[in-house]
Amino acid sequence: MPEPQPRTRQALTKERVVHAAVTIIERDGEAALSMRRVATELGVAPMSLYNHVPNKAALLDGVAEFIMTDMRFASDPDADWQQQTRNLARTFRAITRRYPRSVLLVITRQPKSSVGMHAMELVLASVRDAGFDDPTSVRLVRTFVSFILGAMMREVGVTDMVTEDGISAFKAELAEAKLTNVEQLLPILAVHDHEGDFEFGLELLIGAMSALPRH
Template sequence: MAHRSRPEVPGPREPLSRDRIVGAALVIIDEEGMDALSMRRIAARLGVQAMSLYNHVRSKDDILDGVTEFITTDMHMPQRMTGSWEDGIRSIAYGFRQASLRHPRACELVLMRQLSTPTALAPVDTMIAMMLDHGFDEETAVHALRLFISFQVGTLLRQFHSTSGPVGDDKDGAERESVRSAYFAASGFPAVAKVAPILAVNDHEAEFAFGVELLITALRELAPVGQD
C-alpha cells in the first residue's frame, strides 16, 4: 500500500481492489467515526454492490486489519534504528503519535486492535530489535514495549476524549483556562487548589514529551553497562 497520509478513493470506474476498499473505509472512519462503518456504507462510497466487496476482502475484520496496516505503514519506521536507543525510542514514539494524529478517529482501532498481520507487527519488531541490539535482555525489551504501548494508548485516548484542548493565545482559550483554574482553586482539596493554574492547562504535546523522557530515564537504570 502506498505511503500517504490519507488514501485516495478513485471514481467508481476504477477497478475494485483491497486497497480501494480499505481506503474508502478509512475515509468513512475519518469523516464519520467507527460507528458509521459497514460493508454497505463502504460499497456505497465506492459505487458498487456490497457483495462485490467480498471478491477482494474476507470480511469487515479483514478491512479493519487493512486500515490498521495503512496507519502503521504511515509511521515510516525502518527495520533497524540507527543511533542511540534513546533516540530510537523518541523516533518510534513520535512517529507513532504523528501517524495516529493524522487519523484520530481511526487511531483507537490501531491502539486497541490485536496486531495480527506482518505489516502491523513491523514497528513492534523495530523497537524490540533496537533494544536487543543495544544489549537489553529479552524480558526487559518486551516489558518496555508493553509499557510503551500502554503510554501511547493512554495519552492518545486522553487527548481524543479531552473536553478542553491546550490553552493558546486566543480569547476562548484564556477564558477556558480561567474557568478551570477557578474551579480547581475552589474545589476544597488543598493540593488541587495549590496547583490549580497548572492543572487547568491541557498541553498534550508537553505531557507526551514529559512521558517519553521519563520512560527513557527509567530504562537507563536497566541499560547494560557500556551500551549507548
C-alpha cells in the same frame, strides 16, 4: 466542439476498500463501519466488496495492517538506543495523531500478515540491541505503546479553559469545596501543552529504561 468523454470508473481494489473504511472510521467512528457503508462511500454495489474482502473482520484486519504499514520509521544506525527510542516513539505518536480512531485497531486486532509487522520488528530490534533481555524488551514496547495511546486519548479529549473569567469562577467553586491544591494549580492545569507533556513523559520513560539491567 469535441464531445465530452465519459469518466472512466476507477477499478475497485482491496486498497481502495480499506482506504474507504479508514475514512469512515476517522469521520464517524468504528461503530459506523459496515460493508454497506463502505460500498456507499465508494459508489459501488455492496456485493462487489466481497471480491476483495470476505467479511467485516477481514476489513478491520486490513485497516490495522494499513495503519502499521503507514508508519514511516526512519532508522538511524549511528544513533544510540536512547535517541532511537525517541525517534520510534515520536513516529508512533505521529501516526496516532493522523489516525486517532483507526490506530486503536492496531492494538485490538493483531495484523495477520508480515507486511504489518515491520514497525514491530524495528521497535523490538531497537530495545534488544540496547541489551535488554527478551521479556523486558516486550514489556518496554507495551509500556511505550500504552503511554503513547494515553497521550493521544488525552490530547483529543481535553479542551483549554480559554477565558480568565471561566478560570476565576471555577477557582471560587474549588475554594468552597476546599480543594486547595487543585485551586492553586488551576491556571497551570487549565493549559494543555500536549507536545511538552509528551516529551516530558518520554524522557521519564527513557530515564527509567536507563536504570534497568542490560547485558
